[in-house]
Amino acid sequence: MLLYAILRIIDTVRCTIDLMSRLNKTRRRIWEKNGSGLKRKTDYLATEEPLEIRLSAGGETRTAAITMRTPGNDYELAAGFLFNEGLISEKEQIAQITYCVGSNRNLQEYNSLEVQLRLGSLPELPQLDRHFFMNSACGICGATMLDDLRDRGLVDVPQGIQIDEAVLNRLPGELRKAQHLFESTGGLHAAALFDVDGTLLALREDIGRHNALDKLIGWGLLQNELPFSKNILMVSGRASYELLQKAISASAPLFCAVSAPSSLAAEIASEFGITLVGFLREDRYNVYTRRERILT
Numbered sequence: 487m488l489l490y491a492i493l494r495i496i497d498t499v500r501c502t503i504d505l506m507s508r509l510n511k512t513r514r515r516i517w518e519k520n521g522s523g524l525k526r527k528t529d530y531l532a533t534e535e536p537l538e539i540r541l542s543a544g545g546e547t548r549t550a551a552i553t554m555r556t557p558g559n560d561y562e563l564a565a566g567f568l569f570n571e572g573l574i575s576e577k578e579q580i581a582q583i584t585y586c587v588g589s590n591r592n593l594q595e596y597n598s599l600e601v602q603l604r605l606g607s608l609p610e611l612p613q614l615d616r617h618f619f620m621n622s623a624c625g626i627c628g629a630t631m632l633d634d635l636r637d638r639g640l641v642d643v644p645q646g647i648q649i650d651e652a653v654l655n656r657l658p659g660e661l662r663k664a665q666h667l668f669e670s671t672g673g674l675h676a677a678a679l680f681d682v683d684g685t686l687l688a689l690r691e692d693i694g695r696h697n698a699l700d701k702l703i704g705w706g707l708l709q710n711e712l713p714f715s716k717n718i719l720m721v722s723g724r725a726s727y728e729l730l731q732k733a734i735s736a737s738a739p740l741f742c743a744v745s746a747p748s749s750l751a752a753e754i755a756s757e758f759g760i761t762l763v764g765f766l767r768e769d770r771y772n773v774y775t776r777r778e779r780i781l782t
Contacts, residue, residue: 509533509557532556532674534693538598539564540586544607556674556692557596559701564601566704570732572638577707579604632757635731642759643739644715651782653684657720658744658767664689676722677702679714687717695721696728703736713737725751725764734758740779742766747774
């Protein structure tokens with residue numbers, strides 16, 4: 487009986503993973519202009535669906551956020567979001583994460599999950615009023631000012647690591663090679679974690695920039711890989727305030743972006759001691775703060 491139960495659990499997990507992998511891209515018939523005329527073809531689009539994150543503790547349940555995301559790694563997304571917003575500080579505060587199943591299990595679309603906390607009651611959640619709906623491209627999720635970050639107890643990142651310029655130049659190529667969903671859809675952002683030798687440790691993709699980084703940091707939290715104090719974070723798009731805020735939460739000392747940083751991203755990087763690199767593409771890049779970590 488025990489073996490049968492274990493096999494049932496394995497089969498359920500396998501089916502769930504298979505379903506989520508199918509949902510992260512959607513087939514669609516389109517017309518393609520090629521040369522002198524239009525022709526029909528099948529294309530793949532990055533899937534965008536809502537995910538409700540619900541918190542439960544002490545017999546109470548409350549919706550914390552609704553975000554538009556690409557299905558997949560949803561547990562990591564929820565854990566990373568809660569960690570980055572300062573609602574939890576360690577993995578042990580999470581009792582379990584489960585999808586919310588309605589009365590008809592056959593209609594379950596994996597668009598709502600519940601995070602059960604090991605607390606006597608729900609924490610104070612006034613800041614979540616700002617996050618009740620997070621658009622995947624809004625760039626305002628979790629936005630607070632620098633003083634608010636200090637009030638949350640966030641501190642300067644560690645100063646110890648350095649990276650060779652040759653390694654830095656390899657990162658964009660390594661990032662692109664690992665973006666498997668981007669290759670088939672062309673519509674996803676990526677967040678990746680590297681060590682100082684340029685080895686890719688983990689990568690997550692999503693239609694939203696902040697979702698991709700939440701997923702990556704959520705992976706680190708659930709796999710006991712936090713803090714990222716000896717690693718490099720890299721994103722496929724621009725460096726914005728909310729992404730640097732998440733990098734501080736994960737204690738990442740070096741943040742690289744393929745595109746430009748915003749002015750507030752540079753300000754927060756300088757304030758908290760992060761080396762911020764933008765326009766990182768093959769043999770060119772700009773360093774906006776703390777250049778001493780890059781060996782040229």
